[in-house]
Amino acid sequence: MENKIRTYKIYCILETLSPLTHMMGVSGNESLINREPIIYKNRKVFVPVISGNSIRHRMIRSAGSEYLVKQMEIDGKLGLDQLDFMFYGGRLCETKTTTNISKIAEMEELFPLYRLLGGSLKNQIIAGSLDVWRGLLICEENRKTINEYLPEEYKITNKLLPADLFIGNYQYTRGDARNIRNISSIADNVSSLDDREKSNLMLYSGQQVNRNSLFFHGFSTKHISNIEIGCLFHSLQLWSENCSTVGGMAAKGHGRVIINCIMHDIDIDISECILLYIEHVKKNKEKMVKWLDANFPKKKNKGDILDG
Amino acid sequence: MGDYFKITCKLCSPLCGDAPKLDSLIVSELIFKQKLCKSGEKLSRGDPISKFKIPSIPLYTEYFNDIPLYHVSDPICFIDFEFREDFCCHLEPELYYLLAEKERKSISAVSGKYKDTRLPLRLKHISKIIWFCRGTKDSILEILQKNIFSIGTKRKQGFGVVSSWSAENVDEDYSFFAKKEEKEVLMKTLPELYIDKKNTIGFAIQYGACSPPYWHPERYMNVAVPC
Numbered sequence: 183m184e185n186k187i188r189t190y191k192i193y194c195i196l197e198t199l200s201p202l203t204h205m206m207g208v209s210g211n212e213s214l215i216n217r218e219p220i221i222y223k224n225r226k227v228f229v230p231v232i233s234g235n236s237i238r239h240r241m242i243r244s245a246g247s248e249y250l251v252k253q254m255e256i257d258g259k260l261g262l263d264q265l266d267f268m269f270y271g272g273r274l275c276e277t278k279t280t281t282n283i284s285k286i287a288e289m290e291e292l293f294p295l296y297r298l299l300g301g302s303l304k305n306q307i308i309a310g311s312l313d314v315w316r317g318l319l320i321c322e323e324n325r326k327t328i329n330e331y332l333p334e335e336y337k338i339t340n341k342l343l344p345a346d347l348f349i350g351n352y353q354y355t356r357g358d359a360r361n362i363r364n365i366s367s368i369a370d371n372v373s374s375l376d377d378r379e380k381s382n383l384m385l386y387s388g389q390q391v392n393r394n395s396l397f398f399h400g401f402s403t404k405h406i407s408n409i410e411i412g413c414l415f416h417s418l419q420l421w422s423e424n425c426s427t428v429g430g431m432a433a434k435g436h437g438r439v440i441i442n443c444i445m446h447d448i449d450i451d452i453s454e455c456i457l458l459y460i461e462h463v464k465k466n467k468e469k470m471v472k473w474l475d476a477n478f479p480k481k482k483n484k485g486d487i488l489d490g
Numbered sequence: 491m492g493d494y495f496k497i498t499c500k501l502c503s504p505l506c507g508d509a510p511k512l513d514s515l516i517v518s519e520l521i522f523k524q525k526l527c528k529s530g531e532k533l534s535r536g537d538p539i540s541k542f543k544i545p546s547i548p549l550y551t552e553y554f555n556d557i558p559l560y561h562v563s564d565p566i567c568f569i570d571f572e573f574r575e576d577f578c579c580h581l582e583p584e585l586y587y588l589l590a591e592k593e594r595k596s597i598s599a600v601s602g603k604y605k606d607t608r609l610p611l612r613l614k615h616i617s618k619i620i621w622f623c624r625g626t627k628d629s630i631l632e633i634l635q636k637n638i639f640s641i642g643t644k645r646k647q648g649f650g651v652v653s654s655w656s657a658e659n660v661d662e663d664y665s666f667f668a669k670k671e672e673k674e675v676l677m678k679t680l681p682e683l684y685i686d687k688k689n690t691i692g693f694a695i696q697y698g699a700c701s702p703p704y705w706h707p708e709r710y711m712n713v714a715v716p717c
Binding site: 189191206218219220221226233234235237238251256257258259260261262265266269270271273275281299300310312313314315316327330331399402404405480 | 500502503504522534570571573575576577578579581582585587588589590591592593595597603604615617637639640645646647648649651653654
């Protein structure tokens with residue numbers, strides 16, 4: 183397969199299989215879902231949106247980095263700075279910033295994932311080549327905007343449902359400890375009557391995007407090779423296989439989604455690209471560990487220094 | 491002489507930060523495309539600009555004290571409204587099992603290196619951005635349509651996605667000045683000494699740059715900025 187540097191646009195549809203709670207804050211004791219203001223029929227309306235930052239972290243960086251950690255066999259051996267770089271993009275922490283091009287080139291060659299996403303070494307920021315679009319709820323208010331993203335043949339012509347119909351509420355209850363049978367036998371410190379009279383029942387509620395809602399989002403990648411496109415789809419595949427979630431409260435079953443990609447104008451075999459990436463990682467895993475240790479050295483114990 | 495035309499950019503997601511100068515967009519894209527930046531070579535703030543070859547771009551260019559002044563106006567944004575969104579990042583405890591034993595220590599999440607981030611972003615809902623230009627219309631449009639998919643800052647997070655670029659001829663050259671009642675309205679950031687202050691309106695004197703690379707200290711001088 184010809185390894186050409188190219189530019190791609192990948193269009194995706196996310197379908198929510200459980201309530202989505204991608205929050206923006208609270209009002210009183212109710213959590214609010216993330217919304218963005220848009221102009222619809224000459225007035226400002228607020229429609230739910232999934233931030234590109236969240237999609238990028240969950241679908242690509244987190245899933246791809248977990249794979250790398252497993253392949254490099256460094257789970258339980260990572261330094262804090264290494265973990266920060268791999269899973270959160272790292273941060274500048276040295277006062278003097280430099281541009282060491284050979285270091286950047288080495289990183290981009292070894293880690294196609296971080297060539298896509300970019301990141302920050304201790305003294306330099308490295309730009310990525312993947313733009314992740316925001317997740318737009320497929321609703322009537324967003325129809326015009328979504329059509330601006332889409333190529334001619336996929337444009338939505340039918341009228342859609344309004345955004346309000348996709349929004350619901352949840353409420354959960356943390357039970358009252360007083361109602362637990364035989365509480366005195368399991369908790370010694372609830373001996374005084376005063377304590378027993380205090381209720382710790384808690385109701386908490388918030389907004390959600392209902393299940394079976396659809397979100398449109400996508401990726402645009404600039405000047406990337408087959409290995410990088412393989413890396414992108416491999417990360418998406420891993421994320422989909424490992425109970426893919428977006429937003430918060432995944433522990434309560436929220437945010438489960440499935441992704442469908444529209445392969446428009448992509449004339450390469452994606453499965454071959456994925457294999458290319460897997461081979462690349464297997465071939466270079468020792469070099470990758472060395473690079474990480476050289477750029478994010480772990481603190482040594484006294485004993486280690488004495489040992490040499 | 492070149493055509494007189496206006497470039498219109500329509501956006502389909504909010505713009506983060508300010509709209510870019512068109513000449514800087516084109517120069518940076520051409521540097522990448524023509525591979526003027528050889529491996530191991532990158533212009534930094536400490537290097538003289540003469541070390542680096544600025545590509546010629548299809549815009550009419552004047553020189554003022556050896557500084558190229560491209561005939562393109564500053565961006566004119568049609569802003570519907572502005573709003574704020576927070577950009578968050580924090581270390582999730584669920585990944586700490588991956589750490590080596592001696593790295594499992596208490597860290598501060600409120601200050602220092604591993605501080606949690608909640609960065610407010612200034613976002614603009616913009617219907618379109620316009621630049622008035624003088625140059626070769628088709629070449630400019632081709633560069634923009636083929637290479638520029640998003641503008642502004644935080645592009646990787648989905649801000650400033652471009653839905654279309656278009657170009658339209660105009661009658662006069664509005665790239666530097668536009669006439670208004672026998673006076674001239676400033677349309678582009680220009681050196682203070684370049685403009686005729688008596689006949690020009692709508693500007694403020696600031697310290698900044700008027701030609702790419704806009705971030706380079708050698709380009710800094712007293713400039714007249716449209717306002």
